[in-house]
Amino acid sequence: xxxxxxxxxxxxxxxxxxxxxxxxxFDQNGVQYVINPNDEFGLTRALWFKEQQGASVHxxxxxxxxxxxxxxxxxxxxxxxxxxVAVPATDGLVVAKALAQIVSEDDYDLIIAGRESLDxxxxxxxxxxxxLTGFAFVNTCIKLDIDHGKALAVREIDGGKETIEVAxxxxxxxxxxxxxxxxxxxxxxxxxxxxxxxxxxxxxxTPVATTATTLSYEKPAPKEAVTLVSGVDELIDLLHKxxxxx
Amino acid sequence: xxxxxxxxSDQGIIKKIAQELISYGRALADQLGTTLYVAVMADVGxxxxxxxxxxQIVHIEHEALQSFSADxxxxxxxxxxxxVAAEVVLVSSSANSRYLAPMLAVGLDxxxxxxxxxxxxxxxxxxxTHSVYxxxxxATTEMTSAVKLIGLAKNAFGVSHFEGTAQTTSLTPDLNxxxxxxxxxxxxxxxxxIADAEIVVSAGRGLKGPENWHLIEDLAEVLGxxxxxxxxxxxxxxxPHSEHVGQTGKPVASNLYIAIGISGxxxxxxxxxxxxxKVVINTDPEAPFFKAADYGIVGxxxxxxxxxxxxLKQFKTLNA
Numbered sequence: 001x002x003x004x005x006x007x008x009x010x011x012x013x014x015x016x017x018x019x020x021x022x023x024x025x026f027d028q029n030g031v032q033y034v035i036n037p038n039d040e041f042g043l044t045r046a047l048w049f050k051e052q053q054g055a056s057v058h059x060x061x062x063x064x065x066x067x068x069x070x071x072x073x074x075x076x077x078x079x080x081x082x083x084x085v086a087v088p089a090t091d092g093l094v095v096a097k098a099l100a101q102i103v104s105e106d107d108y109d110l111i112i113a114g115r116e117s118l119d120x121x122x123x124x125x126x127x128x129x130x131x132l133t134g135f136a137f138v139n140t141c142i143k144l145d146i147d148h149g150k151a152l153a154v155r156e157i158d159g160g161k162e163t164i165e166v167a168x169x170x171x172x173x174x175x176x177x178x179x180x181x182x183x184x185x186x187x188x189x190x191x192x193x194x195x196x197x198x199x200x201x202x203x204x205x206t207p208v209a210t211t212a213t214t215l216s217y218e219k220p221a222p223k224e225a226v227t228l229v230s231g232v233d234e235l236i237d238l239l240h241k242x243x244x245x246x
Numbered sequence: 247x248x249x250x251x252x253x254x255s256d257q258g259i260i261k262k263i264a265q266e267l268i269s270y271g272r273a274l275a276d277q278l279g280t281t282l283y284v285a286v287m288a289d290v291g292x293x294x295x296x297x298x299x300x301x302q303i304v305h306i307e308h309e310a311l312q313s314f315s316a317d318x319x320x321x322x323x324x325x326x327x328x329x330v331a332a333e334v335v336l337v338s339s340s341a342n343s344r345y346l347a348p349m350l351a352v353g354l355d356x357x358x359x360x361x362x363x364x365x366x367x368x369x370x371x372x373x374x375t376h377s378v379y380x381x382x383x384x385a386t387t388e389m390t391s392a393v394k395l396i397g398l399a400k401n402a403f404g405v406s407h408f409e410g411t412a413q414t415t416s417l418t419p420d421l422n423x424x425x426x427x428x429x430x431x432x433x434x435x436x437x438x439x440i441a442d443a444e445i446v447v448s449a450g451r452g453l454k455g456p457e458n459w460h461l462i463e464d465l466a467e468v469l470g471x472x473x474x475x476x477x478x479x480x481x482x483x484x485x486p487h488s489e490h491v492g493q494t495g496k497p498v499a500s501n502l503y504i505a506i507g508i509s510g511x512x513x514x515x516x517x518x519x520x521x522x523x524k525v526v527i528n529t530d531p532e533a534p535f536f537k538a539a540d541y542g543i544v545g546x547x548x549x550x551x552x553x554x555x556x557x558l559k560q561f562k563t564l565n566a
Contacts, residue, residue: 011379013493013494013512013513013516014512014513017379017382017383019383037493037494038494091357092348092358093351093352093357093358096348096352118379118380118493119378119379120378120379121360121361121377121378121379121380122358122359122360123344123348123360124347124348124351124358124360125348126348127316127345127346127347127348127349127351127352128348128349128351128352128358130348130349131320131348131349131352131353132352136317136425136426137316137317137349137425137426138426139316139341139344139345140341140344140345142487156341156488157341157342157431157433158340158341158342158439158440158441158442159433159434159437159439159440159441159442160431160432160433160434160488161431161432161433161488162428162430162431162432163428163429163430163431163432164426164427164428164429165426165427165429166425166426166427167425173345175494176487176490176494176495177487181481182481211356211357211389211390211391212357212358212359212387212388212389212390212391213387213388213390214385214386214387215373215386215387215388216385216386217378217383217384217385217386218383218384218385218386219382219383219384220381220382220383220384223537223538224540226526226536226537226539226540226541226542227540227541227542228536228541228542228543228544229541229542229543230543231543232543232550232553232554232557233557235525235541235543235554236554236557236558236561238541239502239523239525239541240561240565243502243523243540243541245444245445245501245502245522245523246469246502246561
């Protein structure tokens with residue numbers, strides 16, 4: 001089985017979010033970048049397939065050379081090869097079309113991406129990639145097993161879950177549940193050394209034109225200070241009369 | 247040219263988020279000086295959708311659409327949009343709509359912007375505002391595709407009421423069979439879902455152990471609220487993952503969010519900060535949640551929550 005894991009290079013969850021250049025660019029100053037958490041759950045599940053059932057695992061990202069340390073980390077925890085598509089990741093459709101072109105040049109059975117990235121929260125690349133490649137698609141996937149070309153996937157729905165039977169090739173929009181937090185791997189020295197000699201291919205493509213251009217960002221206005229109340233009666237009264245939510 | 251809303255239903259009943267989306271679609275259609283079409287699955291029947299702002303209704307009829315299937319629904323909605331020459335197509339932020347929207351975008355060759363928080367800033371050029379960085383910022387994005395797909399954030403617009411009636415036309419889409427087969431569905435029917443809840447009651451490690459969760463469940467029952475929890479609580483296995491709210495868990499956009507014994511880590515606050523009113527109950531007055539909340543009580547959950555339950559019962563009786 002050949003697995004492709006789509007990795008997004010995103011600011012760490014504790015990062016301060018600021019903008020520069022007249023609020024048109026994300027301020028990278030002091031920001032640590034990580035593998036997008038939803039992607040990391042999927043990558044760890046892919047490595048489980050590699051070790052338990054036999055599979056090769058490629059990781060891919062779309063972006064400039066700054067993303068390469070994130071790909072090297074994925075190699076250090078066990079991926080076999082990495083691909084960086086040297087196209088500016090201007091919007092989800094551009095990214096999905098670039099990924100679809102790479103997928104069409106190989107013979108992947110399974111593509112695992114995160115349900116959404118922590119930066120743009122678009123949650124659109126996995127579904128678009130499935131539609132562009134003709135692969136089946138399961139989103140918000142919390143459990144995935146594969147047996148003889150058939151997948152059994154569990155999807156989180158509002159208020160519960162559903163079990164889906166689907167044939168490969170398949171695209172997964174994954175999240176926590178594919179593996180547990182405690183299954184996530186920290187690169188060790190041996191892995192880091194090995195990652196240096198694993199292939200990291202840089203693919204040049206002619207990007208399609210973007211049709212969604214982000215012009216500017218704004219941070220929400222600072223919140224008013226909390227109203228501390230002394231007791232339950234006062235709280236109920238305020239929620240009823242002032243906030244009007246009871 | 248027109249605007250088309252996909253109005254979700256559950257067992258033939260239009261969902262509240264769909265009512266909100268119809269009202270948003272009507273305001274947008276008025277802004278563009280065009281007509282609002284509302285696409286619904288056939289089991290919705292003849293419910294009065296004009297009251298929320300629908301002007302034309304497209305009934306989608308096909309036996310393959312009796313239960314949800316993202317790829318089949320995406321094809322059907324794309325064909326509805328093409329049949330009315332929609333320039334703007336609107337979907338909600340439910341799990342099912344977030345699932346089908348990217349496939350719909352490719353089907354329509356549309357730019358897709360989810361998490362929109364208000365009407366477009368301008369329609370020529372077409373500029374929308376949407377939340378990014380898990381609600382820590384808002385972006386303004388210009389959409390230049392011929393067809394535009396917009397996802398409305400939860401609880402962002404509200405339902406408006408209109409007079410009048412809407413005309414219904416039927417459409418039988420031409421569908422490729424779905425690739426996915428749903429073999430089992432497991433849904434708690436007696437609980438309020440976090441996604442739909444007006445009120446969410448959430449607790450953290452301050453509750454000391456899963457055996458104390460009856461306090462949270464009792465409070466939720468009095469309020470008709472959904473129950474939720476912090477990440478450490480779901481990691482410890484005290485509560486199921488499906489209750490974990492925050493940056494890597496479920497987002498919450500309720501009218502009222504009550505956090506009990508949750509310190510308020512940045513990742514937790516990011517997931518809940520689009521809730522309208524936030525209440526915190528915590529023994530530690532230095533807990534970061536107090537900086538993010540609207541109302542706070544410094545106190546022990548084991549004292550405050552039982553009293554809150556009793557007083558709310560009295561309040562409900564008086565205001566019933």
